[in-house]
Structures are given as C-alpha cells and as structure tokens.
Amino acid sequence: MSAAVLQKQFESLLGGHLGWQAKPAVETVPSGVPEIDRVTGGLPRGCLTEIFGAPSSGRASLLVSILAGATARQEFCALVDAEDGFDPLSAAAAGVELPRLLWIRCGHNAEHALRAADLLLQGGGFGVVALDLGDTPAPAARRISLTSWFRLRRAVEHTPTVLIAVARQSNAKTCASLMLELSRERARWSGGALDSARLLGGMRVAVARRKPGLTLTAAWETGALE
Amino acid sequence: MFACLHGTGNLAAVAFDFSPLVERTAPDTVTCDVAGLDRLFGAAQELAAALARRAAETGAQAAIALAANPDAAICAARGFAGVSIVPQGDEAKFLGRLPVALLGPSAELRETLERWGIRRFQDLAALPPLGIAERLGEEGLRLRELARGEAERKLTPLEEPARFEEELELEYPVELLEPLEFLLARLLNGLTTRLATRGLATNELRLHLQLETRATHERTLRLPAPSLDGKSFLKLLRLDLAGHPPAAPIERIKLSVNPVKPQAAQGGLFVLAAPEPVKLELTLARIQAIVGEGRAGCPELLDTHRPDAFSMQRPGDGQHCPKAPVETGAPLAFRMYRPPRAARVTLASGQPSFLAAEGIRGRVLKRAGPWRTSGDWWTTDPWSRDEWDIALSDGALYRIYCEVRGWFVEGSYD
Numbered sequence: 001m002s003a004a005v006l007q008k009q010f011e012s013l014l015g016g017h018l019g020w021q022a023k024p025a026v027e028t029v030p031s032g033v034p035e036i037d038r039v040t041g042g043l044p045r046g047c048l049t050e051i052f053g054a055p056s057s058g059r060a061s062l063l064v065s066i067l068a069g070a071t072a073r074q075e076f077c078a079l080v081d082a083e084d085g086f087d088p089l090s091a092a093a094a095g096v097e098l099p100r101l102l103w104i105r106c107g108h109n110a111e112h113a114l115r116a117a118d119l120l121l122q123g124g125g126f127g128v129v130a131l132d133l134g135d136t137p138a139p140a141a142r143r144i145s146l147t148s149w150f151r152l153r154r155a156v157e158h159t160p161t162v163l164i165a166v167a168r169q170s171n172a173k174t175c176a177s178l179m180l181e182l183s184r185e186r187a188r189w190s191g192g193a194l195d196s197a198r199l200l201g202g203m204r205v206a207v208a209r210r211k212p213g214l215t216l217t218a219a220w221e222t223g224a225l226e
Numbered sequence: 227m228f229a230c231l232h233g234t235g236n237l238a239a240v241a242f243d244f245s246p247l248v249e250r251t252a253p254d255t256v257t258c259d260v261a262g263l264d265r266l267f268g269a270a271q272e273l274a275a276a277l278a279r280r281a282a283e284t285g286a287q288a289a290i291a292l293a294a295n296p297d298a299a300i301c302a303a304r305g306f307a308g309v310s311i312v313p314q315g316d317e318a319k320f321l322g323r324l325p326v327a328l329l330g331p332s333a334e335l336r337e338t339l340e341r342w343g344i345r346r347f348q349d350l351a352a353l354p355p356l357g358i359a360e361r362l363g364e365e366g367l368r369l370r371e372l373a374r375g376e377a378e379r380k381l382t383p384l385e386e387p388a389r390f391e392e393e394l395e396l397e398y399p400v401e402l403l404e405p406l407e408f409l410l411a412r413l414l415n416g417l418t419t420r421l422a423t424r425g426l427a428t429n430e431l432r433l434h435l436q437l438e439t440r441a442t443h444e445r446t447l448r449l450p451a452p453s454l455d456g457k458s459f460l461k462l463l464r465l466d467l468a469g470h471p472p473a474a475p476i477e478r479i480k481l482s483v484n485p486v487k488p489q490a491a492q493g494g495l496f497v498l499a500a501p502e503p504v505k506l507e508l509t510l511a512r513i514q515a516i517v518g519e520g521r522a523g524c525p526e527l528l529d530t531h532r533p534d535a536f537s538m539q540r541p542g543d544g545q546h547c548p549k550a551p552v553e554t555g556a557p558l559a560f561r562m563y564r565p566p567r568a569a570r571v572t573l574a575s576g577q578p579s580f581l582a583a584e585g586i587r588g589r590v591l592k593r594a595g596p597w598r599t600s601g602d603w604w605t606t607d608p609w610s611r612d613e614w615d616i617a618l619s620d621g622a623l624y625r626i627y628c629e630v631r632g633w634f635v636e637g638s639y640d
Contacts, residue, residue: 054621054622055621055622055640056621056622056623056638056639056640057640058640059640060559060560060561061557061558061559063559064559065557074494075500076501076541083561084564085561085562085563085564085637086561086562087534087559087561087637088525088527088536089527089534089536089560090557090559090560091559092527093557094557094559098524098525098526098527099524099526099541099542100524101524101525102510102522102523102524102541103522103523103524103525103538104513104517104521104522105517105521106517106521107517107518107521112516115516116513116516116517116522119509119512119516120509120513122509123501123505123506123508124501124505125499125500125501125502125505126501134561134640135561137585184621184623187592189594189615190594200558200623200639202557202558203558203623203639222557222558223557223558224557
C-alpha cells in the first residue's frame with residue numbers, strides 16, 4: 001500500500017486534509033542592514049548562514065552589525081574567532097553590547113574553533129553563534145570536512161540560535177540555508193589627517209544572495225570607523 | 227517523642243545529626259524532637275542505642291533519655307545514668323524515685339517542701355492540685371506537673387551552625403582523577419543536600435587537597451550565579467583538576483562551599499532566554515580546556531586611547547551599558563592582527579608605496595595619512611605612532627603604522 005493511499009485513508013478517517021508535508025515558516029531576525037534584509041528576508045533562526053568574500057569585502061562589518069542587532073534585542077551572543085582578529089573597539093562603536101558577547105579566541109586554530117562552536121551550540125541559549133574564519137587561509141578552511149559542517153547544522157536545528165559562518169569562500173555548501181557573497185565595490189577615503197573620521201571613510205559593498213533560490217543582489221554603504 | 231542528652235561534649239552536634247529541631251536546655255543538657263525516627267531506627271531502644279553510639283563516636287559522655295514530652299526526658303536524663311526510656315503514660319511511676327531538687331525549685335519553695343517532708347517526685351505528684359495551688363501558687367503547680375511527667379511545651383529551637391564543609395581522610399593516597407571524582411561526588415552530594423534542606427545555594431566551591439608530600443593543592447571555583455546543581459559542580463571540578471592537576475597523590479580531601487541565597491530571575495516574555503549560568507560556566511570551562519585559560523570571556527574596553535586595549539571578563543561580571551542601535555547602517559569594522567605583523571615599507575615622497583609583510587605583499591594603490599597618535603607619555607610605557615590606511619594591490623584595505631621599532635601592519639578593514 002503506497003504512502004499516498006495511506007495518507008488518504010487517514011485524512012478520510014480524521015475528516016480533513018493533513019498538512020504532513022507543510023513545514024512551519026522559519027523565524028528570521030534582521031541583519032541590521034536593510035538592503036540585505038530586503039533580498040534575504042532576514043537571517044533564519046535554527047539554520048546556518050554563510051557569509052563569504054575576499055578580504056576587505058565587508059564581511060566583518062556585516063557580522064558586527066548582526067551582533068549589534070542581536071545584543072540590542074538583549075540576546076546573548078557568541079563569537080568564535082579562529083584567527084583572534086576581533087576588534088572590540090570597532091564592535092563597540094558599531095553598537096555591540098560587549099557584556100552580552102562571549103568571545104572565544106582560538107589562536108589561529110580552525111579545529112579548536114569548530115569544537116568551541118559545537119560546544120556552544122550544544123550548551124544552547126545563544127541568540128547568535130558566529131564562527132569567524134575570515135582570516136583563516138583558504139586551504140585550511142577548505143580542509144574542514146563537510147561532516148563537521150553537517151554536525152554544526154544538526155546542532156543548531158530546532159533551536160532559536162542563528163549560526164553564522166564567515167570565510168573567504170563558501171565551505172559549508174549544502175549545509176548552509178542562506179549564503180551571502182560580499183564584494184567591495186569601492187572605498188571612500190576621507191582625504192586627509194584633518195578629517196574627523198580618521199582616514200578610510202567607509203566602503204560600498206555589494207552582496208549577492210547565492211542560496212536559496214535565484215541569485216539576488218543588493219549594495220550598501222558602510223559608515224566610517226571613528 | 228523527645229530525646230534528651232545530659233553530660234559533657236558537643237551534644238548539640240550529636241542531636242543535629244538526628245533532628246533539625248534541637249533545644250539547648252542548659253549548658254550541659256540538649257533536648258531534641260525525634261518524632262518519626264521510629265521509621266528509620268525501629269523501636270525506641272534502637273534509637274537510644276544509635277544516639278549513644280553517635281555520642282561515643284564524637285567523644286561526648288552523656289546520659290540519654292527518651293520520653294513522650296521534653297521535660298520528662300530532661301528529668302530522666304538528669305536523674306538516671308546511661309540510657310533511659312520513659313514509658314508513655316507511666317512517666318509519674320518511672321520518675322517517682324527522683325529527688326525534688328532535680329526540678330530546680332526556688333530556695334523558698336525547696337525549704338517549704340523540705341518542711342513538709344516532700345523529697346521525691348512521687349511525694350509531690352501525690353499532692354492534690356487545689357491544695358498546692360492554694361499554698362504554693364503557680365510555681366508549685368508547675369513542679370507537680372513536672373514531677374508527674376505531664377508537662378507539655380514546645381522546644382525552643384537552636385539554630386544549627388552554618389558550616390558547609392566536608393572532609394575525607396583517605397586510607398590510601400589517590401593518584402588518578404577518576405577515583406578522586408567518585409570521592410568528590412560523595413562530598414558534593416552531602417553538601418548540596420545540606421544546602422537544599424536550608425533553602426540555600428552556593429556560588430563558590432573551595433577544594434583543599436593535602437598531598438602525600440605534605441604540600442597542599444587548593445582550587446577555588448566561583449560561579450556566576452548561585453546554584454545547587456551537584457552534577458555541574460562535579461564536572462567543573464573535574465575540568466579544573468584536569469587543567470591544574472595536583473603534583474602528588476592525594477591523602478586528604480576537604481571541600482567547602484559558600485552558602486548564599488538562591489537567585490530567582492524573571493525572564494522577559496519576548497526575550498530569548500540567556501544561557502543558564504552554571505551551564506554556561508561549564509561550557510566555558512570545556513572551551514577553555516581547548517583554547518586555553520583566559521581566552522574565552524566577554525571583552526571589556528579599557529579607559530585608555532592605547533590601541534587594542536581590552537580585558538577579558540567572565541560573563542555576567544561586566545557592566546551592561548545599553549546602547550542605542552547605530553542607525554547609519556553597518557559601520558566599518560576592523561580585523562586585528564595579533565601580534566601586529568612587522569612590515570617592510572618602501573616610501574616615495576615620504577609616503578608608503580610598497581608593502582611586504584607576512585602573507586601580505588603589494589603596491590600601495592591608495593593611501594591616507596599619517597594619523598598621528600600618542601599617549602601615556604607620563605608613564606614608563608609611552609606610545610607614539612603614525613597611522614596610514616592603504617589600499618593594496620592585493621585588493622585589501624590595511625591599517626599600517628610606523629613607530630620607533632619600525633613599520634607594522636595592525637590589521638585590515640573588512
């Protein structure tokens with residue numbers, strides 16, 4: 001007896017259509033950049049979101065913006081920093097509430113970062129867990145097996161946590177529910193030492209949603225680092 | 227049922243081992259409520275024997291008496307040596323032979339009773355109550371009740387001293403962490419039970435290990451919030467001892483906790499629940515075992531303009547300063563290189579034109595600077611540098627700086 005016949009029998013017995021296959025809508029949270037939220041609908045909870053791009057393509061700016069939004073919602077966040085590159089000063093300037101951010105400094109060890117992220121997800125209770133492999137050399141990041149990414153995806157499933165991975169290229173492949181590729185369009189220079197916004201005035205970043213569905217693009221301007 | 231211990235030694239400690247309701251009747255007399263202990267010990271004789279054994283173990287020398295009311299037990303303990311069990315309903319007969327002086331009458335009353343020839347409990351118990359009330363007043367009536375073993379009253383409870391520590395002396399020195407864990411579990415179980423019976427929790431565990439070499443190994447674990455989760459405490463102790471193992475086999479274990487009131491917090495209805503504090507502490511301990519101590523925590527900016535000045539705090543220790551969300555979109559973020567990478571910089575007309583450092587090499591396409599900063603010149607560790615932001619031909623934007631020691635790449639904008 002096929003599954004379809006069984007389902008029809010059940011439906012006739014219970015008197016109505018059963019939404020067996022229907023998945024509940026995934027809850028999303030804003031990224032802090034309206035242009036990105038327009039093309040993605042927000043970052044899905046309980047899923048892996050991958051942000052990738054070349055160095056200086058705005059990945060850290062987007063990550064800090066996500067963390068600032070989450071801490072403003074009084075969520076406790078964790079940043080697993082594989083290369084020990086997080087700058088608390090610029091994060092605080094972007095609005096991140098540092099007392100709500102747990103920073104794990106992995107000292108240039110991607111394997112430690114993966115294990116730490118796994119422990120954090122198993123522990124639960126975080127609004128955002130970010131795994132920053134942004135400065136990890138591409139060959140080292142590529143060596144992370146798909147099994148590890150699958151394990152992280154399973155750990156975050158059915159939890160209210162947003163799991164974010166930042167890297168130079170896409171590593172998680174099918175395990176990521178949302179993939180954002182960033183690239184820098186141009187840098188805005190302040191023009192000299194007398195400018196109040198130090199030297200680099202910001203940059204314009206293009207973002208392409210690679211998954212799910214068709215590629216959608218947007219662009220946004222970052223502010224200056226004061 | 228009440229038990230009375232009369233003698234020398236730490237009688238209160240013996241009584242507290244059997245009952246939470248203990249009265250210090252006199253410096254040498256302790257009375258406790260032992261109702262319900264028959265389910266545990268069986269007959270009253272068994273309970274009395276257990277009390278005598280415990281007293282002997284603690285080095286106390288005491289006469290023990292059990293009775294249906296506290297005053298009958300007190301009179302029996304003071305009047306008879308050894309163990310006495312006053313049968314319920316026959317108190318007057320049992321206590322009859324005891325001298326009236328045991329009831330502690332006033333000097334005037336004692337003289338009157340002496341004149342009347344009343345010397346024993348049974349003599350006083352036989353007198354008519356109305357006659358006593360007329361001649362001896364209220365005190366006389368109370369003494370008659372005591373002599374008949376009929377006085378009913380409630381105990382004045384003694385507060386048990388809050389001492390939350392457990393000690394264990396081992397027959398053989400323990401070398402491995404696994405058997406030590408079993409012993410710690412036993413001690414923790416006792417401590418958490420004792421805390422729970424008093425409605426308390428703990429926020430600090432102190433472990434004191436005496437080693438075979440006569441040295442001591444001490445560890446203190448502080449929790450971000452009071453808790454009673456013995457399993458988590460055990461895991462925390464295991465992780466801590468794995469990270470800081472004792473230098474020699476262990477001969478004696480002492481574990482003490484800091485008793486505090488449990489913390490109750492009401493979470494927001496629409497706010498995501500934060501990690502449970504003890505669970506977070508456990509996760510942090512596990513992560514620190516991987517990445518190293520002091521490499522996980524909440525960053526806190528220091529009150530200085532010195533670059534990259536921050537300290538790591540335990541979660542919950544930092545002060546929350548709610549900030550208004552930045553409304554201008556995502557501001558530019560910076561990635562630090564720790565430590566800064568030493569660089570070789572070629573200058574053209576006093577400005578950087580080429581840069582080579584570990585993993586970075588290229589022509590400077592665009593630059594802005596110098597941005598001159600300095601500070602702490604009044605201290606022994608001053609700093610001064612010229613910063614440049616550069617766009618390199620490798621496609622990235624860097625911050626470089628020049629100081630007395632040379633050129634460095636501080637990090638990249640991302």
